[in-house]
Amino acid sequence: MTEPIVSYQDVYKSFGDTEVLTGINLDIEPAEKVAVIGPSGSGKTTIIRMMMTLEEPTSGDIIIDGQNLWKMEKNGEIVPANENHLRQVRGNVGMVFQHFNLFPHMTILDNCMTAPIHVLKADKQDAKQWATEMLEKVGLGDKLDQYPNQLSGGQKQRVAMARALVMRPDVMLFDEVTSALDPELVGEVLEVIRDIAKEGEMAMVLVTHEMEFARDIADRVLFLDNGVIVEEGPPADVLENSNNERLQSFLHRFRS
Numbered sequence: 001m002t003e004p005i006v007s008y009q010d011v012y013k014s015f016g017d018t019e020v021l022t023g024i025n026l027d028i029e030p031a032e033k034v035a036v037i038g039p040s041g042s043g044k045t046t047i048i049r050m051m052m053t054l055e056e057p058t059s060g061d062i063i064i065d066g067q068n069l070w071k072m073e074k075n076g077e078i079v080p081a082n083e084n085h086l087r088q089v090r091g092n093v094g095m096v097f098q099h100f101n102l103f104p105h106m107t108i109l110d111n112c113m114t115a116p117i118h119v120l121k122a123d124k125q126d127a128k129q130w131a132t133e134m135l136e137k138v139g140l141g142d143k144l145d146q147y148p149n150q151l152s153g154g155q156k157q158r159v160a161m162a163r164a165l166v167m168r169p170d171v172m173l174f175d176e177v178t179s180a181l182d183p184e185l186v187g188e189v190l191e192v193i194r195d196i197a198k199e200g201e202m203a204m205v206l207v208t209h210e211m212e213f214a215r216d217i218a219d220r221v222l223f224l225d226n227g228v229i230v231e232e233g234p235p236a237d238v239l240e241n242s243n244n245e246r247l248q249s250f251l252h253r254f255r256s
Contacts, residue, residue, distance in 0.1 A: 011060035094169035154185030
């Protein structure tokens with residue numbers, strides 16, 4: 001049995017008096033592709049934001065590649081993680097956001113070179129080679145010297161993917177990456193994610209409202225509602241054969 005690449009152990013999260021995650025237990029295997037679906041406010045994005053240390057659990061543990069993300073040992077005691085520990089453990093995780101967060105004053109090549117140089121301490125020529133390879137992978141090898149304002153929304157999202165891929169993460173997180181795009185641009189972004197998934201090297205967690213895409217790409221689908229994993233399993237079981245009323249009600253709105 002392989003160890004999970006990510007393990008959530010009885011994770012709770014509250015914002016003030018509002019509990020958004022309630023006792024999440026979840027193991028993600030190396031190279032597994034997991035789609036997370038559910039209504040707005042169900043806690044989907046919060047789950048992956050905690051893995052990127054953008055939100056801190058109220059209680060519980062998140063283990064990444066065998067290391068506790070939010071806790072560390074110091075002088076024989078378990079204490080809250082410091083910034084160095086957080087940075088080191090989350091170094092195995094990449095994330096693509098709904099909004100592209102590109103540096104507008106940099107070319108797309110420079111956007112993709114910055115993190116390897118400053119975080120991985122890569123040589124500039126190595127970083128340039130990696131960034132070029134990843135931009136070619138997402139179909140933008142002919143746009144290296146262009147700036148974000150010269151690109152379509154779909155192209156900007158593909159740059160954001162290349163920027164995350166260049167860090168060679170073990171786990172890649174996608175947070176509703178098509179929700180800010182015009183409908184005609186959605187397909188090109190999903191196609192790139194499909195291609196990345198087919199390579200099979202990374203675990204991927206995809207928060208998505210694209211049900212057909214989830215069916216195609218995922219090894220497992222999780223349905224979240226009110227901060228609880230209500231249903232999980234192979235895509236066909238969850239998306240077609242479940243008798244859960246809450247899930248059926250949610251899926252009904254996606255059926256014509």
